[in-house]
Amino acid sequence: MKPIRPLLGIIAAIALNTAAAAPGIAIDYQASVLASASSGSFSPYMIGSWRNGLTNGRNGAILDVSATKKLDLSKRFSWSAAIELAAGHTTSSAYELYHDATWTSRDYRPAALALQQAYLTLKYRQVFLTAGQKNSISYFVNPTVSSGDLARSNNARGLPGVEAGFLDFVDIPLTHGWVQIDGAIAYNKFTDSSYRRQQFNYYNDLLATGLLYTYKRVHFRSNPAKPFSATIGMQMGGQFGGHTLWYDRGHIYREQTHPAKLRDFIDMLIPMEGNGDGFYKGSSLGTIDLKLRYRLKNGDELTAYLQNPWEDGSGLGKFNGFDGLWGIAYHSPRRGIITDAAIEWLDFTNQSGPIPWQPADYPGCTQINATSGGDNYFNNDMYGAYANYGMSIGTPFLVAPVYNLDGTPMFAHNMARGIHAAVAGAIGPDIDWRLIYSYQQAWGMGRLPSPRSYSNNSAMAEAAWRANTLLHGLSVGAQLAFDTGSLRGNNFGLSITLRYSGVLTLK
Numbered sequence: 001m002k003p004i005r006p007l008l009g010i011i012a013a014i015a016l017n018t019a020a021a022a023p024g025i026a027i028d029y030q031a032s033v034l035a036s037a038s039s040g041s042f043s044p045y046m047i048g049s050w051r052n053g054l055t056n057g058r059n060g061a062i063l064d065v066s067a068t069k070k071l072d073l074s075k076r077f078s079w080s081a082a083i084e085l086a087a088g089h090t091t092s093s094a095y096e097l098y099h100d101a102t103w104t105s106r107d108y109r110p111a112a113l114a115l116q117q118a119y120l121t122l123k124y125r126q127v128f129l130t131a132g133q134k135n136s137i138s139y140f141v142n143p144t145v146s147s148g149d150l151a152r153s154n155n156a157r158g159l160p161g162v163e164a165g166f167l168d169f170v171d172i173p174l175t176h177g178w179v180q181i182d183g184a185i186a187y188n189k190f191t192d193s194s195y196r197r198q199q200f201n202y203y204n205d206l207l208a209t210g211l212l213y214t215y216k217r218v219h220f221r222s223n224p225a226k227p228f229s230a231t232i233g234m235q236m237g238g239q240f241g242g243h244t245l246w247y248d249r250g251h252i253y254r255e256q257t258h259p260a261k262l263r264d265f266i267d268m269l270i271p272m273e274g275n276g277d278g279f280y281k282g283s284s285l286g287t288i289d290l291k292l293r294y295r296l297k298n299g300d301e302l303t304a305y306l307q308n309p310w311e312d313g314s315g316l317g318k319f320n321g322f323d324g325l326w327g328i329a330y331h332s333p334r335r336g337i338i339t340d341a342a343i344e345w346l347d348f349t350n351q352s353g354p355i356p357w358q359p360a361d362y363p364g365c366t367q368i369n370a371t372s373g374g375d376n377y378f379n380n381d382m383y384g385a386y387a388n389y390g391m392s393i394g395t396p397f398l399v400a401p402v403y404n405l406d407g408t409p410m411f412a413h414n415m416a417r418g419i420h421a422a423v424a425g426a427i428g429p430d431i432d433w434r435l436i437y438s439y440q441q442a443w444g445m446g447r448l449p450s451p452r453s454y455s456n457n458s459a460m461a462e463a464a465w466r467a468n469t470l471l472h473g474l475s476v477g478a479q480l481a482f483d484t485g486s487l488r489g490n491n492f493g494l495s496i497t498l499r500y501s502g503v504l505t506l507k
Helices: 004-021 193-199 262-267
Strands: 025-038 060-069 077-090 093-099 102-108 113-124 127-133 160-166 179-189 205-209 212-222 228-240 243-248 251-257 285-295 301-310 324-331 340-347 416-427 431-444 449-466 474-485 491-506
Touching: 060 113, 102 193, 160 212, 193 205
Parallel strands: none
Antiparallel strands: 025 060, 025 491, 060 077, 077 113, 093 102, 113 127, 127 160, 160 179, 179 212, 205 243, 212 228, 228 285, 243 251, 285 301, 301 324, 324 340, 340 416, 416 431, 431 449, 449 474, 474 491
């Protein structure tokens, strides 16, 4: 990522010159204290998820502070910047470790000080360029009530890198506003190699470190001013570069360093065959997205949506049955008892079938026909799990590697299906609330099924109070959640958040 450094210097110089000439700069600042306690090895699923990797420890207290200068969308040229730091203490997790022909354990505790965000964004008209580390959000599902975008959600910590694209949907010329486009492309670097080494069991599977990441999305939307509109598009995430060690019964049987030259960055734009043996350069995990939205006369909206996962041609051709995220959602632009609601069905049990057939895998084979299948969602045989610091970059619905105390670096139960339901609203001008429930049944990995099924029930009740009557800018939030079942274990937890926010104007 060294070629990025000169670009960062240029962007910083432009931003500083702009700041010096501005009559006043509004800085939104925020300080939060988050305390949580749980009866399980980790926080319940719904307390540890959707926080950009801030916390999932059993017990702990974290101070999170941030300062943000927002974009001015009314200006042709604008810039924004932010920095966010988290400091605190959480209980450690003991991961199994194979060493000197014996099994032991190793404690892992998140760093006492972590950089959550540090980025700079330049905007010209409707185009943006961001450099640095920024939290991810979903551009397709509603993060308030959805289980999470399959490809990129607000679950894991953001990755440092560079991203460019459109700020929002823009009209396509000559369509007179009837067709709009939105999209972005990003290149990032994983910084979790130390975590991966500490979580890995060094007995079987693979250890991938020093990886790079790329993300692309493009969506088309019909005229949103009309009562009915449709959105269709694709997302794609990919890992490449880095170094991989493969283990079998405690011994390294294979080692490979993956190239990360300019040509490799170009090849990752579109998956390309890498070594002529039928394999593709880097890993790929994406979605085909479809959304149908209808606006009622009072402004409320009803939405039906589908995210179809894919890793190769079998998923792109929809040969994976009903796999995907199927959802129906409601949204009201007005504060009221119910402002958002969603119910989703998630299914990952087909995975394009269990048996792939590639003639190139068998030297001397005279068969020319190939069968595309054998997907292994969110896992890759060369680059490992689709996760950052053990947390899923996409949906948190599947149990992420961070929860595998046996040191398995993969999504151990990606062959799963279940339901997710959520409702959110407001009571008066100062109280927000949310209820979430999910049920899941899992059968191990797509290529390594478990001999029995595992199930899980999870639920969370959340309330937040804007305590402006006590102190302007103060808010108090609480989450009460539990897991029960054989998949995530029996956990009960409570999380309390005190937050103070304000605006500082720099002259």
